[in-house]
Amino acid sequence: MRAAEHDGxxxxxxxxxxxxxxxxxxxxxxxxxAVSLPELDWRADAKSAVxxxxxxxxxxxxxxxxxxxxxxxxxxxxIRKLFLIPPQGSASYRLVLDLEATSSxxxxxIAAGVLPPPAPKVVPASLPxxxxxxxEPAHKERHAGKPIIVIDPGHGGVDPGATSVTGAYEKNxxxxxxxxLKEELDKGGKxxxxxxxxxxxxxxxxxxxxxxxxxxxxxFMSLHADTVADSDIKGLSVYTxxxxxxxxxxxxxADKENKADIVAGIDLSNESPEVTNxxxxxxxxxxxxLSASFAHGVITEVAKDTHQLLQNTHRFAGFAVLKAxxxxxxxxxxxxxxxxxxxxxxxRPEYRAKLASALARAIEGFLVKPHKMRRx
Numbered sequence: 001m002r003a004a005e006h007d008g009x010x011x012x013x014x015x016x017x018x019x020x021x022x023x024x025x026x027x028x029x030x031x032x033x034a035v036s037l038p039e040l041d042w043r044a045d046a047k048s049a050v051x052x053x054x055x056x057x058x059x060x061x062x063x064x065x066x067x068x069x070x071x072x073x074x075x076x077x078x079i080r081k082l083f084l085i086p087p088q089g090s091a092s093y094r095l096v097l098d099l100e101a102t103s104s105x106x107x108x109x110i111a112a113g114v115l116p117p118p119a120p121k122v123v124p125a126s127l128p129x130x131x132x133x134x135x136e137p138a139h140k141e142r143h144a145g146k147p148i149i150v151i152d153p154g155h156g157g158v159d160p161g162a163t164s165v166t167g168a169y170e171k172n173x174x175x176x177x178x179x180x181l182k183e184e185l186d187k188g189g190k191x192x193x194x195x196x197x198x199x200x201x202x203x204x205x206x207x208x209x210x211x212x213x214x215x216x217x218x219x220f221m222s223l224h225a226d227t228v229a230d231s232d233i234k235g236l237s238v239y240t241x242x243x244x245x246x247x248x249x250x251x252x253x254a255d256k257e258n259k260a261d262i263v264a265g266i267d268l269s270n271e272s273p274e275v276t277n278x279x280x281x282x283x284x285x286x287x288x289x290l291s292a293s294f295a296h297g298v299i300t301e302v303a304k305d306t307h308q309l310l311q312n313t314h315r316f317a318g319f320a321v322l323k324a325x326x327x328x329x330x331x332x333x334x335x336x337x338x339x340x341x342x343x344x345x346x347x348r349p350e351y352r353a354k355l356a357s358a359l360a361r362a363i364e365g366f367l368v369k370p371h372k373m374r375r376x
Contacts, residue, residue, distance in 0.1 A: 001013065001014050001015070001044035001045065001046060001048055001049045001057065002015075002048055002049065003048070003049040003050075003051040003052065003054055004051055004052070005051055005052030005053075008100060008101070009080065009098050009099065009100055010051060010052030010053040010054055010077075010098070010099040010100075011096060011097070011098050011099075012049050012054060012057070012071060012096070012097040012099065013094050013095070013096055013097075014044065014069075014094065014095040015092040015093070015094055016040075016092055016093040016094070016095060017092060017093070018093060019084065019086070019093050020037055020038050020040075020084070020093070020095065021037075021038065022035055022036060022037050022082070022084070022095060023035070023036045024036075024079055024082055025068070030073075030076035030077060030078070030102060031055075031072060031073050031074075031075070031076060031077070032070055032071075032072055032073075033070070033071045033072075033073065033077060033078070033079050033097075033099065034068055034069065034070045034071075035068070035069045035071075035079075035082065035095075035097065036066070036067070036068060036069075037059075037066075037067040037068065037069055037095075038065065038066065038067055039061050039064065039065050039066060039067050040059065040067050042059045042067075044057075044059070046058065046059075049071075052099070053073045053074060053075065053077050053099045053100075053101060054071060054072075054073060054074075054099070055072045055073055055074040056071075056072040057069070057070070057071050057072070058070050058072075071097065071099065073099065073101075075101055076101065076102045076103075077099050077100060077101050077102060078099070078100055078102055079097055079098065079099060080098045080099065080100045081096065081097070081098040082095075082096070082097055082098075083095075083096055084096070087289070145192070146190065146191055146192045147190075147191055147192070147218040147219070147367035147368065148191070148192045148193075148194060148215055148216060148217045148218050148219075149185070149191055149192070149193055149194070149217060149218065149219040149220070149221060149363055149367065150194045150195075150196060150211060150212040150215055150217040150219070150220050150221070151178045151181055151182060151193055151194070151195050151196070151221050151223065152178075152195075152196040152197075152208050152211075152212075152220065152221065152222040152223065153171070153174040153175040153177070153178040153195065153196065153197055153223050154170065154171070154174050154222055154223055154224040155169075155170055155171040155174070155202075155224075156171045156175070156197050156200055156201050156202050156203060157171075157200060157201045157202030157203075158202050159171065159202050161174070161224070161225075162225060162226050162227040162337050162338075163227065163337065164227070164337035164338075164343040164347075165231070165337065165338060165339075165340055165343050166343065168337070168343070168347060170224065170225045170226070170227075170337060171200065172200070173225050173334075173337070173346050173347065174223040174224060174225055174334065175197070175198075175199075175200070176349075176352060177223055177334060177346070177352050177355065177356060178195055178223050179195075179198070180349075180352050180353055180355075180356035181193070181223075181356040181359050181360060182195055183356070184353075184356045184357055184359075184360040185360050185363065185364070188360060188364060190364050190367075190368050191363060191364055191367055191368070194211075194212075194215050194217070196208045196211045196212075208222070209327075212327055212329075213326075213327065217327050218327070218328075218367055219294065219327065219328050219329075219363065219366065219367055220322075220327050220328070220329040220330075221329070221330055221331075221332060221359070221363070222319070222322070222329070222330070222331040222332070223331075223332050223334060224331060224332065224333050224334065225333065225334045225335050225336070225337050225342075225346055226333050226336055226337070226338075227336060227337045227338035228336060228338050229338075230338075231338050231339055231340070232339065233336050233338070233339060234308070234335065234336050234339035234341055234342045235308050235309045235313075235335065235336070235342070236302055236308055236309055236313070236332065236333065236334055236335055236355075237309070237313050237314075237315055237332075237333045238295040238298050238299060238313060238314055238315070238330050238331070238332055238333075239295075239314075239315050239316065239319060239322070239330065239331040239332075239333065240288060240291040240292050240295050240314070240315075240316055240322065240329070240330055240331075241288050241291065241316070241319070241322040241329065242316030287326060287327060287328050287329070290328035291322070291328040291329055291330055292314070293328075293366070294328055294330055294362070294366045295314050295330050296314065297362040297365055297366050298330065298332065298358075298359065298362040299313045299314060300362070301358040301359070301361045301362040301365070302355065302358045302359070302362075304358065305354050305355070305357065305358040308335065308342070308345070319331050328366075332359070334346060334355065
């Protein structure tokens with residue numbers, strides 16, 4: 001359980017291991033807001049929800065098989081919205097209560113399932129309607145037309161990135177791959193592709209994310225090609241965001257990439273976190289789930305054409321360029337420049353074209369399908 005206050009609304013979120021039926025209850029007390037639930041294995045820390053309007057939260061089992069959640073508020077309030085967000089990927093179900101203060105404690109009792117005008121109807125989980133999507137930050141506008149992907153060739157300018165076994169720079173190799181990918185997508189005509197850089201210039205990491213957000217991107221892909229001490233390690237891998245890296249190697253890589261800003265004399269290490277409240281957190285969790293789904297598509301398509309995949313291909317790390325809360329984002333390590341075979345292939349236009357084709361198919365498959373993240 002967690003909660004946060006935003007624009008006069010206190011949002012309470014319960015993470016659940018499975019779907020539940022629920023309904024609003026009322027005893028006429030505007031300081032005690034109740035929701036019926038099944039009998040749960042209750043493990044939540046209710047103190048974590050004491051935010052904004054919330055004074056106290058309790059859960060009881062009045063009858064076998066039946067549960068009751070009671071939110072005690074510090075002033076008269078109503079449940080403005082009550083809905084269930086289904087999981088995507090491995091995420092939990094989330095029951096969301098949006099609470100808003102009322103001007104008077106003497107309101108008529110709230111009928112189960114209905115809020116007093118002008119508030120919207122409360123939707124029980126048993127009704128066949130789609131749960132509303134998580135809110136988007138106000139400054140991100142929706143767009144019509146083709147879906148948009150922002151392709152980010154890593155490094156550039158004063159930051160060359162990794163150096164290959166023959167002395168080639170990562171910044172040049174990934175720029176060539178990004179151009180090939182954009183050309184492939186432009187040829188397909190299904191997706192609008194935007195490059196964060198189309199020449200050898202340095203762009204700070206967070207500015208790359210800002211470019212994606214300014215473009216109203218539906219998807220963000222950062223392209224890299226790393227080096228490691230073990231020259232036998234080879235193959236493509238795909239990273240999605242995790243606050244805790246999946247293994248020590250992933251964390252070391254993330255730390256190295258995130259220091260690119262310092263290379264150019266721009267130290268943003270003291271910048272406040274992007275996710276500052278629970279509303280943004282909800283959006284980011286959805287984006288992370290969509291990112292994981294897209295990463296699986298990338299791996300599937302690349303395996304068809306190149307078979308050049310690193311073991312444990314889908315990995316997790318805290319890359320700065322993956323932290324846009326409202327854009328599904330992946331970082332593709334296209335290969336290891338410390339491996340002779342990977343380096344030779346990435347420098348060959350024929351191989352880059354084949355890899356670009358596989359990436360383009362994954363992008364189109366993710367963005368063009370109507371159930372995916374389209375903004376229209």
